[in-house]
Amino acid sequence: MAYDYCVVGGGIVGLATAMKLLEIQPGARLVVLEKEAGLRRHQTGHNSGVIHAGIYYAPGSLKADLCRRGSKATKEFCWNHRIPFETCGKLLVATNELELQRMNNLVERAKLNQIEVERLDAADLRQREPNIIGVGGLFVPETGIVDFKRVCEGMAGVVRKVGATIELGVTVTAISESDSAVKISAGGREWQATKLIVCAGLQSDRLARMAGLKTDHQIVPFRGEYYRLPSSKNDIVRHLIYPIPDPDLPFLGVHLTRMMDSVTVGPNAVLGFAREGYPKFSFNLHDVAEYSTFPGFWKTILRNIQHGLKEMKNSIFKAGYLEACRKYCPKPRNRRSSALRGWHPRPSSDEGRHPCARFFVPGNCPHAPRLQCTVTCRYLRHPDRRNDRGENRWSLTQALCLELGNKDGLQRSYGNQALILKAWGRLKDAMALLKKVESLALELGDKGQLAEKPCSAR
Numbered sequence: 001m002a003y004d005y006c007v008v009g010g011g012i013v014g015l016a017t018a019m020k021l022l023e024i025q026p027g028a029r030l031v032v033l034e035k036e037a038g039l040r041r042h043q044t045g046h047n048s049g050v051i052h053a054g055i056y057y058a059p060g061s062l063k064a065d066l067c068r069r070g071s072k073a074t075k076e077f078c079w080n081h082r083i084p085f086e087t088c089g090k091l092l093v094a095t096n097e098l099e100l101q102r103m104n105n106l107v108e109r110a111k112l113n114q115i116e117v118e119r120l121d122a123a124d125l126r127q128r129e130p131n132i133i134g135v136g137g138l139f140v141p142e143t144g145i146v147d148f149k150r151v152c153e154g155m156a157g158v159v160r161k162v163g164a165t166i167e168l169g170v171t172v173t174a175i176s177e178s179d180s181a182v183k184i185s186a187g188g189r190e191w192q193a194t195k196l197i198v199c200a201g202l203q204s205d206r207l208a209r210m211a212g213l214k215t216d217h218q219i220v221p222f223r224g225e226y227y228r229l230p231s232s233k234n235d236i237v238r239h240l241i242y243p244i245p246d247p248d249l250p251f252l253g254v255h256l257t258r259m260m261d262s263v264t265v266g267p268n269a270v271l272g273f274a275r276e277g278y279p280k281f282s283f284n285l286h287d288v289a290e291y292s293t294f295p296g297f298w299k300t301i302l303r304n305i306q307h308g309l310k311e312m313k314n315s316i317f318k319a320g321y322l323e324a325c326r327k328y329c330p331k332p333r334n335r336r337s338s339a340l341r342g343w344h345p346r347p348s349s350d351e352g353r354h355p356c357a358r359f360f361v362p363g364n365c366p367h368a369p370r371l372q373c374t375v376t377c378r379y380l381r382h383p384d385r386r387n388d389r390g391e392n393r394w395s396l397t398q399a400l401c402l403e404l405g406n407k408d409g410l411q412r413s414y415g416n417q418a419l420i421l422k423a424w425g426r427l428k429d430a431m432a433l434l435k436k437v438e439s440l441a442l443e444l445g446d447k448g449q450l451a452e453k454p455c456s457a458r
């Protein structure tokens with residue numbers, strides 16, 4: 001069968017791309033090809049599950065913009081598909097004077113990025129998080145947590161529902177292009193599509209080369225190791241707890257992450273020896289030979305040598321690992337239970353820098369490698385379909401409902417909007433909408449039937 005679109009990759013980026021294409025072009029013939037026996041088996045299934053608010057990013061940058069909008073779009077998607085998420089907020093903890101200064105810079109950034117933050121002194125910090133110590137803190141209420149595996153399931157459901165196909169166990173091995181179509185081969189099978197979108201995560205550079213694209217970038221895999229605390233420690237923190245990041249380092253530092261079902265410590269970022277090997281000592285000769293003969297790799301390593309060696313040491317000698325966390329949370333001891341791992345693919349250029357332009361659409365988006373789950377729901381949106389806060393869609397629905405006299409629909413739309421506004425912290429606006437919901441409910445004679453509450457939003 002000839003398709004309009006073929007999407008390679010069944011992670012969150014591939015599925016969100018497929019979903020969006022089908023929304024923009026209803027009825028399009030679309031196939032998603034995934035090499036594993038199930039969806040979201042790689043990065044999307046091995047991450048911290050944080051819906052980032054985007055506090056760190058340079059104001060005006062694409063990364064800042066995508067993150068701010070992506071966070072809202074992700075929550076909205078979860079709401080509409082009854083996927084539990086929690087807006088539990090994130091606390092950045094300063095443990096010394098230098099970090100306090102860095103924290104003040106972050107306050108300025110947050111203002112410019114239009115992200116609400118609350119500055120805490122040592123006493124406020126203790127009161128809010130009794131197990132955390134520091135000289136000050138910054139609370140970011142909008143940060144949330146979700147299980148991105150469930151978000152993927154939701155997206156796959158939408159894709160299948162409109163008649164598109166998801167094929168599993170298909171490893172794309174060749175791509176060739178003619179004037180009118182792209183031929184995609186996997187083993188003995190072939191697919192033809194007018195357009196091909198590759199969202200192959202850790203393999204995206206290889207697929208780019210397979211398609212005959214010239215690229216001067218290559219994926220260098222960094223392993224992110226976490227430790228899940230025993231379930232008795234699930235209440236150790238109320239929020240996500242992060243150190244104040246060192247602006248000279250590419251990662252955020254070891255943090256305490258409240259996940260939907262547990263608390264994890266990590267991740268670190270250690271150079272890996274296999275792109276998709278999850279057991280600790282995985283080794284793939286092809287992967288290592290490929291990056292070690294790539295000049296950009298050595299430049300990256302030399303630039304970060306001190307930090308890299310420390311991360312490796314802490315990965316081998318586990319006592320050092322928790323030391324970074326004990327700086328602000330003395331509680332976790334060596335009684336950590338299961339270890340979890342994920343892969344940070346760092347696209348590295350010939351010059352050993354992380355590129356600032358997208359290099360293979362949208363398989364790996366260097367604007368957002370660390371938060372790609374968060375931004376996915378946003379960077380695939382049509383800019384003209386809604387404004388920053390998604391309010392165009394609501395006002396359109398509400399205008400239509402008013403015109404058609406559909407009070408029931410109007411009530412639901414106000415209710416959903418109120419819940420989202422509440423999750424964003426716009427309590428006054430949310431209350432005003434809930435009043436409208438109530439008066440409509442009175443008119444409709446079903447006072448009790450207010451907005452549905454598919455998930456919690458504190």
Ligand SMILES: Cc1cc2nc3c(=O)[nH]c(=O)nc-3n(C[C@H](O)[C@H](O)[C@H](O)COP(=O)(O)OP(=O)(O)OC[C@H]3O[C@@H](n4cnc5c(N)ncnc54)[C@H](O)[C@@H]3O)c2cc1C
Nearest residue numbers: 009011012013035043044050172201224343371372373374
């Ligand atoms: C340790 C860690 C923590 C993170 N924490 C967060 C977080 O808290 N919040 C956040 O927003 N983001 C986070 N991220 C980032 C986020 O998880 C990733 O950016 C995102 O999951 C990338 O999705 P993807 O679809 O591009 O890649 P993947 O999920 O890796 O999907 C790519 C898919 O392509 C398939 N594929 C590859 N080659 C082929 C082929 N030849 N043929 C067919 N299929 C192929 C793979 O099997 C895979 O399923 C984290 C990442 C890591 C590593």
